Amino acid sequence: MTISTTSTPHDAVFKSFLRHPDTARDFIDIHLPAPLRKLCDLTTLKLEPNSFIDDDLRQYYSDLLWSVKTQEGVGYIYVVIEHQSKPEELMAFRMMRYSIAAMQNHLDAGYKELPLVIPIVLIHLKYEKNREDIGLFGI
Incomplete structure (x- = not known):
């Protein structure tokens, strides 16, 4: 019997947990800022x-896309799990690209209006008391 392993076991476990609606709902309810949470029916x-995620980056990132009804129609909560130990300087740009890709898929499915896409980035970093560069999305 061959045992497969991953170089990012904690991230694989976290992604596995977030695939379950109840767990994802609890996580999002805790971490989504209140004004955004009020817009979504979790x-x-x-x-x-x-x-x-681009193929060449799959060893560093994994992602989950959840659709959710909002006060304005269908929206999405996009969770990216980062397998790196330091922040990426262009993460905000990468999240914008992924959010636009989610919007394009939404339009390709026949919708006529752009959806709300809420990106959430999970990274594992050593805690440093005065890290100003981490707070991309407030969680």
């Missing part, structure tokens, strides 16, 4: 099959 979370 009881409608549905895991979508899409992934937007």
